[in-house]
Amino acid sequence: MSVCDLCGSDVNVTEYKVAPKEEVVNLCETCKSQIESGNLDEGYFNCLNDSMWSENSAVKVLTYRLLKQLGRADLLDMMYLEPEEQTWAEYEEEVLKDSNGNILKNGDTVTVIKDLEVKGAGKTVKRGTTVKNIRMCDVPEHVACKVDGIGSIYLKTEFLKKV
Numbered sequence: 001m002s003v004c005d006l007c008g009s010d011v012n013v014t015e016y017k018v019a020p021k022e023e024v025v026n027l028c029e030t031c032k033s034q035i036e037s038g039n040l041d042e043g044y045f046n047c048l049n050d051s052m053w054s055e056n057s058a059v060k061v062l063t064y065r066l067l068k069q070l071g072r073a074d075l076l077d078m079m080y081l082e083p084e085e086q087t088w089a090e091y092e093e094e095v096l097k098d099s100n101g102n103i104l105k106n107g108d109t110v111t112v113i114k115d116l117e118v119k120g121a122g123k124t125v126k127r128g129t130t131v132k133n134i135r136m137c138d139v140p141e142h143v144a145c146k147v148d149g150i151g152s153i154y155l156k157t158e159f160l161k162k163v
């Protein structure tokens with residue numbers, strides 16, 4: 001039987017992916033619900049005192065993130081992460097939002113809310129243009145998409161409105 005990698009409980013233990021890697025840790029119901037809701041009970045998470053010494057990178061990375069969220073600089077100072085683990089731990093998923101603050105996802109359809117010049121192409125994406133199937137991309141605050149008559153471009157999310 002598997003137990004929670006953080007607190008050792010065996011209540012409804014399931015796998016939890018430590019993004020952006022595919023590696024997982026085992027979490028009990030209580031740990032998981034607190035982590036997913038973002039409401040961490042500091043008293044409950046005393047278990048991090050132990051999990052911070054884990055040999056398992058995924059457990060260390062998750063513990064590091066939680067300690068940071070809890071503001072436990074004292075414990076973070078004692079932790080040792082390999083450079084690769086450090087990068088992993090500091091990874092933050094970029095959440096892209098449209099002009100109204102709605103979260104954008106792959107495959108969404110948006111409309112453009114103002115005329116946008118396409119740099120270097122001498123073309124303009126007109127206000128009101130509907131763009132289907134947007135994609136997350138490497139350019140911060142932009143989505144990748146294909147616009148009829150223009151081609152594959154990046155659009156800044158603050159000029160888009162989710163349909």
Ligand SMILES: [Zn+2]
Nearest residue numbers: 004007028031
């Ligand atoms: Zn737990």
